[in-house]
Amino acid sequence: xxxxxxxxxxxxxxLREAVASVLSEPEVDxxxxxxxxxxxxxxxxxxxxxxxxxxxxxTAGVGVARALGAALACAxxxxxxxxxxxxxxxxxxxxAELELLATDASLDVVGCRIExxxxxxxxxxxxxxxxxxLRRYIAWQNAIVSAEDHAREVFIESPLCHPTVVMxxxxxxxxxxxxxxxxxEDYDLWLRMDxxxxxxxxxxxxxxxxxxxxxxxxxxxxxxxLERLRQARARYLAPRLRSLGKPLCIWGAGPxxxxxxxxxxKLGQRAELFVDIDPRKxxxxxxxxxxxxxxxxxARTHTIVVAVGAEGARDLVRAELVARGLSEGRDFLCAS
Numbered sequence: 001x002x003x004x005x006x007x008x009x010x011x012x013x014x015l016r017e018a019v020a021s022v023l024s025e026p027e028v029d030x031x032x033x034x035x036x037x038x039x040x041x042x043x044x045x046x047x048x049x050x051x052x053x054x055x056x057x058x059t060a061g062v063g064v065a066r067a068l069g070a071a072l073a074c075a076x077x078x079x080x081x082x083x084x085x086x087x088x089x090x091x092x093x094x095x096a097e098l099e100l101l102a103t104d105a106s107l108d109v110v111g112c113r114i115e116x117x118x119x120x121x122x123x124x125x126x127x128x129x130x131x132x133x134l135r136r137y138i139a140w141q142n143a144i145v146s147a148e149d150h151a152r153e154v155f156i157e158s159p160l161c162h163p164t165v166v167m168x169x170x171x172x173x174x175x176x177x178x179x180x181x182x183x184x185e186d187y188d189l190w191l192r193m194d195x196x197x198x199x200x201x202x203x204x205x206x207x208x209x210x211x212x213x214x215x216x217x218x219x220x221x222x223x224x225x226l227e228r229l230r231q232a233r234a235r236y237l238a239p240r241l242r243s244l245g246k247p248l249c250i251w252g253a254g255p256x257x258x259x260x261x262x263x264x265x266k267l268g269q270r271a272e273l274f275v276d277i278d279p280r281k282x283x284x285x286x287x288x289x290x291x292x293x294x295x296x297x298x299a300r301t302h303t304i305v306v307a308v309g310a311e312g313a314r315d316l317v318r319a320e321l322v323a324r325g326l327s328e329g330r331d332f333l334c335a336s
Contacts, residue, residue: 002027002094002166003077007034007067008085012041014211015085016049022083023051027094030055031083032071037061042085065185068178072169080172084163086211088117093207097166100203106147108171108198109190111164113142117209134212136311142206147199152328154194155233155335156314162186164208171198183232184224191236233335234263240333241269241303249273249302251317253281253291256309256336261287273302294320304332 004022008015022028034057035043047056057074059067072080079098083089097110116130116138141159144150150159172178175196181188193200222228241248241264248269250257253276261271265287274291276282282293297304304326306317314334321332328334 001029001077002079002081002098003075004028004031004081004083005034005068005071005075006031006083006085007036007064007071008038008042008046009036009061010038010040010042011085012038012045014087015042015045018083018085018087018089019046019049019054021089023049023053024091025089025094027098028053028081029077030075032057032075034059034067034071036064036067063180065178065180072172072177075169078169079166080169081166082163084211087163088209088211090207090209093164093203094166096203096205096207100201101166101168104201106199107201109160109165109167109193109200110203111160111166111200112203112207113205114138114161114164114208114210115206117211130212138210142202145202145204147201150190150200150202151194152334154190155237155333157229157336158184158187158190160186160190160200160202161208161210162189163210171196181232182223183228184221187229187232191232195236195239230259230263230336234260234267237305237333237335238264238267238269241305244303244330246301246303247272249275249298249304251275251294251297251304251306251332252308253278253284253286254309257307258286260305260307260335273298275304297324299324300326300331306332306334307336309336 019031022031030053032055033046035046036059055074057070059070093112097112101107101110141161144153144159153159175192178185190200248271250261250271253274257274271287271289273289274286275294275297276291277294281291284291306314308314308317318334326332
């Protein structure tokens, strides 16, 4: 049974469209729609949609994670799907995701590729809403398809667009369900999934329109700031580094590497060495550790964390390390 969890707050302009896009799919058994303290006409709109599959809940402005927790407690499905009140789920999404989940028993979470959608109902994205940075992020996320891709990239950014996914309920509950965190709750969920050995993948097709507008929490909530996301990565990266049992080397002596090193230090993982290709940095120190050139890179005596900020640099370093015979996940990890 498939239960779709759809929390909303003050989404009158887009809610009907979002709900209709989900109800049009025959695979959907129920939609648990949670009004999280709306002050506009959202609740009235939701209740005006005549479909026996809709279950209505209300929470008192508790935030998306706790609203989702209430929805999960009410939901009856053994497969849990997500949907946001300002997006559009395209025809065939659930059929494709459920087929992949059913045919690969090793998978716990399945999402899909996305395209951006503008602020109005079915509007084209305004140029200022689809910034070059957002286009790069969507392209990066859409390129991550297999379970191996997701495991490899999880410490770089959130590899799945949360409202696109279907999940095995058993796995979701095993990792603690939806929870409030000091950082973005969706990224926290994927990091917890990864730490628990869950496998995530995508259907390699666009089945979801992801609306971007300035009022979204992504742009306003301090938990979505770059600093908080870096703290999230460090929180889950530190135990992985401890499990590998080798001293830490960070490739990247610039701002990205230094900031990540600072967060890892707070969790007991101090870099013994930095690697960089900039001759102005080589021979100096970063956070008390020497900076060396790539020719002085230790072989397998250290775990290398690649933390570089320049566009394209990560792929170049990754290729360099693989060419040296190092294995990603065992000898090195990529983060940001």
